[in-house]
Amino acid sequence: MIILAVVNQKGGVGKTTTAVTLAHGLAQRDYHTLLIDLDAQGNVADCLGLETGNDLYRLLFPGMALPLAQGVTPSGRPRLDVVRSDRTTTQLKIALGAADMREYVLDDLLKDASYDVVILDCAPSMDVLHTAAMVAAHYILIPTRLDQLAVKGVRDVLTTLQGLSRISTCQLGAIIPTFYDRQTNESLLQLKHLARHFKEQVWPPIPQDVHCRESTRYGKTLWEYAPQARALLGYTHTRGQSVGGYIQMVDRVEEVLLR
Numbered sequence: 001m002i003i004l005a006v007v008n009q010k011g012g013v014g015k016t017t018t019a020v021t022l023a024h025g026l027a028q029r030d031y032h033t034l035l036i037d038l039d040a041q042g043n044v045a046d047c048l049g050l051e052t053g054n055d056l057y058r059l060l061f062p063g064m065a066l067p068l069a070q071g072v073t074p075s076g077r078p079r080l081d082v083v084r085s086d087r088t089t090t091q092l093k094i095a096l097g098a099a100d101m102r103e104y105v106l107d108d109l110l111k112d113a114s115y116d117v118v119i120l121d122c123a124p125s126m127d128v129l130h131t132a133a134m135v136a137a138h139y140i141l142i143p144t145r146l147d148q149l150a151v152k153g154v155r156d157v158l159t160t161l162q163g164l165s166r167i168s169t170c171q172l173g174a175i176i177p178t179f180y181d182r183q184t185n186e187s188l189l190q191l192k193h194l195a196r197h198f199k200e201q202v203w204p205p206i207p208q209d210v211h212c213r214e215s216t217r218y219g220k221t222l223w224e225y226a227p228q229a230r231a232l233l234g235y236t237h238t239r240g241q242s243v244g245g246y247i248q249m250v251d252r253v254e255e256v257l258l259r
């Protein structure tokens with residue numbers, strides 16, 4: 001089993017879109033997948049057309065926690081289960097703040113899990129669940145918008161990861177540039193800037209695509225709502241090859257991280 005955490009302390013960079021699209025993409029490729037929402041906004045459920053729910057609270061509340069199998073919700077898609085979140089996650093974080101070994105709550109929850117892949121969708125904040133995600137995960141994926149502050153945002157995550165090296169063996173899996181707009185110089189400039197700093201750890205960018213927002217409105221994943229979406233397909237190179245897009249990202253995750 002491989003555990004991937006999708007993290008960036010900055011908000012609105014495409015964490016949830018990446019987590020949901022990757023999770024459903026892997027489930028469609030026959031991986032038994034669990035997607036866990038660690039954010040009180042409960043956006044994973046919105047993206048999947050489910051009611052938000054207190055699954056996370058029921059699975060992690062100190063002293064009252066359920067076993068994993070009793071707390072997950074079927075997503076309605078083959079091989080994809082979810083742990084939903086809602087406003088009760090705020091109370092959960094307060095309770096965990098006073099608990100012993102709180103950094104290990106997700107590690108403990110997942111230790112006997114029988115999934116092929118677990119994907120953790122983190123909130124845009126440095127909280128107890130964020131730390132627990134970085135302790136439980138094997139790799140982190142860092143989506144980032146292509147703007148002036150992208151390098152700083154990625155560095156912040158890596159600094160946090162480094163600070164946990166005593167209790168975590170989690171490594172950087174990939175930096176995923178999002179909202180890539182081929183029409184603007186700014187996107188390309190920032191992509192090059194990011195690549196200068198982080199080299200091959202920067203994966204091909206996900207195009208900006210209105211289908212991302214629309215699919216959430218309809219409670220469908222991109223694969224269901226718009227299989228021909230630019231955000232999935234990426235751009236076609238002059239040599240006919242596709243670059244970027246979530247399809248290529250899922251390929252790479254399979255090749256590089258799930259080996």
Ligand SMILES: Nc1ncnc2c1ncn2[C@@H]1O[C@H](COP(=O)(O)OP(=O)(O)OP(=O)(O)O)[C@@H](O)[C@H]1O
Nearest residue numbers: 011012013014015016017124179207208209212213
């Ligand atoms: N590639 C994209 N192109 C256009 N819109 C996108 C793209 N990726 C995500 N979006 C949209 O941008 C908004 C923010 O995306 P998302 O919720 O995935 O970010 P997030 O990092 O999870 O946010 P938060 O930090 O609040 O959890 C959503 O409305 C989403 O549909």
Ligand SMILES: [Mg+2]
Nearest residue numbers: 015016039043
């Ligand atoms: Mg989110």
